[in-house]
Amino acid sequence: MIRIILQRSVSWNAFLALLFACLSAYATISVPHFASAFNLSQAAAGVSEKAILLLPMTLLIIAREIDLSVASILALTSVVLGVLLQARVPLAATILVVFGAGAIAGALNGLLVTGLNLPSLLVTLGTMALFRGIGYILLGTHSVNELPEELTGFGINTVGPTAVPWTIVPFAVLAPAFATILHCTALGRRIYAIGGNPAVALYTGIRVRRLRFGLFVLSGLMCALAGIVFTARLSNARADNALGFELDVITITLLGGISVFGGRGNLIGVVWALGLVAIVRNVLGLNRIGGDGQGVAIGLLLILSLLLSNSLQKVLDNIRTRRLIRSMARRQSETDVGSDPPGAREE
16 A cells, blocks of 8 residues: 555656755745845746746657757847847837747758658757857847837836746746646647657657647747847847757756656646756855856756656556566466366365
């Protein structure tokens, strides 16, 4: 009975939630100003763009793909936004063009992967440099700092009298939608099927190439949204925006329990991992530990979590195997007893 309860209750999501709660309690007690409304608001705003990028990355990795160009598309769309606003193009029209640029970038990745059957790892590694290079061609090493008040206000203001920053609102709205699609719809089941076994998914009638292409286009659109949020939050459009974001996004996704081999994981774990990483970075920042030290801490956290996840999975697999063996042995003994002739039982 204890093993059954352990098997049903212990999960990676529960572990991340417990770790998040423990770290939050420690930081609240031990780190000055951590629990202040201003600090928590800044921490939430600081992960706004990465939170948006996590949504399509989760779907792609579950489908056994990856997009290393997310930060470069973010930078490119940020540059497009800044250049158009600098040319006095209305904000509404500019945002439409920015989303179009993100969709085109995602479509290029999708065409190279699905049309030419190239590995997404290599394709997006190349477009990672390509898209950022286009950003440098458009804007050079300069930056655009004069932005409309509507955009900058969205980047720095909070929702009403609360401490919730507007920049986290897009993620708060989109995350439930993505989770519903992934876990409660036929489309989500198709994504898991592709990640589990693409050949079997193809033979069952799933349009594998079309779905993968659509996921890359969706990734480009989400990168464009993240580019708008990033530009608004920092009031700055540059070609070198969001350098290194792709590594953080992939780290958080894997930390959230998404299998690098596809077909396994859920968005809830990724959200817990996002909160955990946000707290770690915030606590280290309050202790005056710079970006390099924070990167080391996040890397160690990912490695330790993967080791622990693998160990936990092996323990649970051993428990399931032993239960299966005992069940089969019990059935075999019952079959042997039932097959004995009546005379043999009397003797």
